[in-house]
Amino acid sequence: MFIRLASNQDEKTIIALANQVYYTSEKDFWKDGYYRIDKQEFDLHLSKNQLFVVELKNEIVGCVLMKQVNKITASFSMLICHPNHRKKGIGKTLVNHVFFEAEKKNYKKMQLEILSPLEWVHQEKEFLKTWYKSIGFKLIKEVNFLDYYPTHDKYMKCPLIFSLYEKDLAT
Numbered sequence: 146m147f148i149r150l151a152s153n154q155d156e157k158t159i160i161a162l163a164n165q166v167y168y169t170s171e172k173d174f175w176k177d178g179y180y181r182i183d184k185q186e187f188d189l190h191l192s193k194n195q196l197f198v199v200e201l202k203n204e205i206v207g208c209v210l211m212k213q214v215n216k217i218t219a220s221f222s223m224l225i226c227h228p229n230h231r232k233k234g235i236g237k238t239l240v241n242h243v244f245f246e247a248e249k250k251n252y253k254k255m256q257l258e259i260l261s262p263l264e265w266v267h268q269e270k271e272f273l274k275t276w277y278k279s280i281g282f283k284l285i286k287e288v289n290f291l292d293y294y295p296t297h298d299k300y301m302k303c304p305l306i307f308s309l310y311e312k313d314l315a316t
């Protein structure tokens with residue numbers, strides 16, 4: 146397994162992978178036309194060195210985004226493992242890589258957000274909450290999706306909530 150910064154050549158693969166994975170996982174959240182990432186957003190992450198990809202035998206099998214939140218806090222998102230390569234430790238390796246990169250840059254905290262339905266249980270999101278808690282993340286607040294994106298109700302199939310988690314990084 147080999148992790149590196151994404152490059153221009155990865156654009157089509159990453160956009161297709163992210164949109165397919167999120168479309169599948171969040172198909173009951175969004176009306177038609179939903180997408181997780183487009184070319185403009187991909188280019189922005191590339192220009193800021195925020196996007197990492199993981200290769201296995203020269204094939205891209207996952208990715209993760211790492212951004213700055215404030216001086217001492219970073220966040221990760223769009224953590225993805227290709228469905229054909231799940232439960233082999235790729236997700237865990239990407240998360241550890243993000244911790245390593247954040248510590249190198251002197252961040253003290255790491256955050257992440259999970260988007261879940263407000264009124265029903267989504268098994269995959271529940272697994273994520275359990276997993277993140279097991280690696281040290283604590284729930285710090287929950288925010289209605291529409292408080293962040295007030296104009297997005299036209300895209301939503303059901304009420305959604307963001308759960309914000311945070312973890313202290315090693316010093």
Ligand SMILES: CC(C)(COP(=O)(O)OP(=O)(O)OC[C@H]1O[C@@H](n2cnc3c(N)ncnc32)[C@H](O)[C@@H]1OP(=O)(O)O)[C@@H](O)C(=O)NCCC(=O)NCCS
Nearest residue numbers: 166170224225226231232233234235236237238258272276
């Ligand atoms: C989340 C995701 C990246 C995990 O990738 P992965 O490579 O399969 O994860 P790993 O093999 O590293 O497993 C990590 C841990 O989760 C557990 N796990 C993985 N998938 C699981 C599942 N579906 N149900 C229960 N446990 C699971 C593993 O056993 C492992 O536990 P351990 O640390 O106690 O050994 C992958 O499921 C994915 O791409 N999901 C869709 C996108 C998404 O929701 N991303 C998160 C956004 S916040």
